Structure formats: C-alpha cells, structure tokens
Amino acid sequence: MESMGGGLPQSHPICLPQNALTPLSGGRFSCGPAPNSWVGFLCCVHYDEKKGWVLRMRSQYPVWPDNKRFAFTIFDDTDLGTLANLRPVYSFLRDLGILTTKSVWPLGAVAESAEYGDTCENPEYLAWLKELQAEGFEIALHNASFKTSKRARTAQGLEVFKEHFSSWPKTMVNHAACRENIYWGANRVTGSRRVLYNLLTWRKQDNIFRGHLQDDPLFWGDYCKKYIQYVRNFVFADINTLKVCPFMPYHDPEKPFVNYWFCSSDGKNVEQFNRVIVERNQAKLEKEGGLCIMYTHFGKGFFAGGRLNSKFEKLMRLLASKNGWFVPVSTVLDFLRSQNGGHRITGAERAQLEWRWLCDKLFLGPT
Numbered sequence: 001m002e003s004m005g006g007g008l009p010q011s012h013p014i015c016l017p018q019n020a021l022t023p024l025s026g027g028r029f030s031c032g033p034a035p036n037s038w039v040g041f042l043c044c045v046h047y048d049e050k051k052g053w054v055l056r057m058r059s060q061y062p063v064w065p066d067n068k069r070f071a072f073t074i075f076d077d078t079d080l081g082t083l084a085n086l087r088p089v090y091s092f093l094r095d096l097g098i099l100t101t102k103s104v105w106p107l108g109a110v111a112e113s114a115e116y117g118d119t120c121e122n123p124e125y126l127a128w129l130k131e132l133q134a135e136g137f138e139i140a141l142h143n144a145s146f147k148t149s150k151r152a153r154t155a156q157g158l159e160v161f162k163e164h165f166s167s168w169p170k171t172m173v174n175h176a177a178c179r180e181n182i183y184w185g186a187n188r189v190t191g192s193r194r195v196l197y198n199l200l201t202w203r204k205q206d207n208i209f210r211g212h213l214q215d216d217p218l219f220w221g222d223y224c225k226k227y228i229q230y231v232r233n234f235v236f237a238d239i240n241t242l243k244v245c246p247f248m249p250y251h252d253p254e255k256p257f258v259n260y261w262f263c264s265s266d267g268k269n270v271e272q273f274n275r276v277i278v279e280r281n282q283a284k285l286e287k288e289g290g291l292c293i294m295y296t297h298f299g300k301g302f303f304a305g306g307r308l309n310s311k312f313e314k315l316m317r318l319l320a321s322k323n324g325w326f327v328p329v330s331t332v333l334d335f336l337r338s339q340n341g342g343h344r345i346t347g348a349e350r351a352q353l354e355w356r357w358l359c360d361k362l363f364l365g366p367t
C-alpha cells in the first residue's frame with residue numbers, strides 16, 4: 001500500500017489489494033482510479049477515528065458526490081394526488097432541500113380525474129408542476145393516463161409530456177390499472193418465479209399487460225426504448241434499496257424495451273413511509289452509506305385535515321439534518337450508471353432479485 005502522505009485521512013476506506021488512493025475534495029480519499037469510483041473489493045480496512053483500524057467486508061456502495069454520507073430520494077406515484085393535497089407536501093420538501101421525483105398523467109379529462117387524482121389537463125395543476133420542475137424537482141411519467149391507453153394515446157401522452165416539460169420523461173413507473181404496462185404482472189419475473197407468482201395470484205396477472213408485445217394494440221415498447229431511460233420494477237421492505245439491488249440501474253436482456261431498471265423501497269402510504277424512515281432505519285442507512293429510493297403516493301394521507309402528518313414531518317426534518325444527497329431519482333441513477341457502466345444483469349443476479357422480491361411481496365402486498 002502506498003504511503004498516503006499529507007496526513008492520514010479520517011474515516012476513509014482502504015481496500016485491499018488496491019495500491020492507489022485518489023484524493024477527493026474535503027481531504028477524503030477514494031479507492032480506485034477515479035473520484036467517486038465504486039468500492040468493490042473483497043474486504044476493506046477502514047480507519048475510524050475512535051476505533052482505529054477496522055477490518056470489514058467490502059462495501060457495495062459508491063462514494064457519494066459532495067462528501068455525502070448516503071443518498072435518499074422519492075418517486076411519488078400520482079394516484080390520488082391533487083393540487084390541494086400535494087402542494088403542502090412539496091413546499092415542505094423544497095424548504096428542507098430535498099428534491100425528489102413527481103410522476104404525472106399527461107392526459108385525462110378533469111371531470112373524470114376527480115376519482116383518480118389530477119392530470120396535466122387541469123391548467124392550475126399543470127402550472128404548479130412547471131413551478132416544481134423549475135425548482136429542481138424531476139417530473140416523471142406514470143403512463144399516459146389513469147386508464148388503459150392504446151398505442152396512439154400513449155404516443156400522444158408522451159408528446160404532451162414533452163410539450164409541457166420540454167423533454168421526454170426520463171423516469172417512468174407503470175400504473176397498476178393500465179393494461180399497456182410494460183413487463184408487468186407475471187412478466188415482472190422469469191422462470192420458476194413466474195410459475196410461483198401465477199400460483200400466488202391465481203393467474204389473474206398473467207398475460208394481462210401488453211405494452212411490450214409487438215403487434216398488440218397496446219404495444220409501446222419501442223417508444224419506451226427510444227424516450228425513457230429508467231423504469232421501476234421491484235420494491236422491497238429494506239430502507240437501503242442499493243443493499244438489495246447493488247447493481248442498479250441495470251439492463252435486462254430478457255426485457256429489451258426497457259433501457260435500465262431500478263428498484264425502490266416501499267413507502268406506499270404515509271403509515272408505511274413513516275415505518276421505513278423511523279430513526280433506527282435512518283441511522284442504518286447512514287451507517288451503511290447506502291441509497292433509499294422511496295416509492296410512495298403523496299396523495300395517500302401525507303396531508304389531511306388541513307395539516308401535514310406530524311410523524312412524517314418530524315422524521316423528514318431529522319433526515320434532512322443528516323449529511324445526505326437529496327436529489328431526484330434520475331440524478332441518482334445517472335450517477336450510479338456512470339459508476340457501473342450500465343450493468344447488464346446476469347441470470348444469477350436476476351434469480352436472486354426475483355426470489356427476494358417474492359419473499360418481500362408475501363409481507364408487503366401488491367407492490
């Protein structure tokens with residue numbers, strides 16, 4: 001190991017058999033050839049100010065930008081979201097300095113949308129979405145609308161999105177009720193996991209979703225491939241999404257119409273969200289130096305009775321006080337992709353991920 005010179009950097013990992021350390025800003029050092037490179041060796045010797053030299057198993061995580069200790073972001077599924085119940089939540093996040101990702105439906109008549117949540121056809125809501133985007137929040141896609149769209153309507157939805165937000169959606173999540181969903185239902189998994197999934201769901205999700213099937217009236221896989229970078233599939237209970245899926249974003253050659261997949265942690269409503277970010281889980285995320293991509297519906301209970309949920313408020317304030325990287329989903333995924341080179345998932349990795357998801361699904365329900 002080379003001499004580090006210039007004094008020992010505090011709390012940095014030194015990986016064996018690495019023989020070079022790359023200086024980072026703020027007096028820290030990173031293993032590997034470039035700043036922010038992945039720490040991916042068999043074991044590390046870690047220097048802790050209080051404990052001295054500590055041997056630990058290899059870290060699965062990158063060194064986050066700006067000397068941040070961990071990363072946290074949110075994908076907000078737009079179900080039941082309205083200008084009235086979302087605006088206070090986003091004002092709160094903005095004031096905390098936590099910039100996240102808000103999904104939208106570009107299409108959907110205002111009268112009909114009352115039951116589902118606002119769409120971009122509501123001018124007041126659209127104006128607010130543009131403000132959010134200007135403030136640094138990411139606007140993402142949640143299908144063209146809240147109901148199934150044929151190919152032409154999906155294309156229209158994408159065009160309208162581009163018109164409103166000046167770029168194609170970079171990130172997208174399937175809306176469970178839409179049959180044009182891409183690689184959804186039983187197609188989320190492969191091999192024996194698909195057989196088990198069909199058994200668990202009484203085959204109700206088999207061959208229903210058709211967005212990836214060429215020549216089907218609901219097909220839009222080619223648009224997805226052309227315009228969208230990141231699509232979410234699996235959701236897990238662990239706050240540290242990267243611990244469960246350390247190779248994301250990844251390309252799956254068995255699902256060719258999606259460029260890259262990402263996973264999430266399950267915070268589907270305010271109660272579940274609060275359970276995931278309780279103090280001890282925040283401490284765990286921080287200690288592990290990991291990443292949480294929380295999947296939620298901000299329309300489900302975060303603002304009710306004229307006020308923000310008090311537990312949510314308290315826990316988010318605590319999180320914001322920590323040294324985390326709080327940027328939108330695609331910013332985190334772009335960073336990870338710059339580190340992993342756009343990972344192509346192996347059969348073993350896919351099997352492991354699918355088994356883990358099925359196990360979690362037994363406890364989490366339909367995510």
Ligand SMILES: [Zn+2]
Nearest residue numbers: 077079175176
């Ligand atoms: Zn949805």
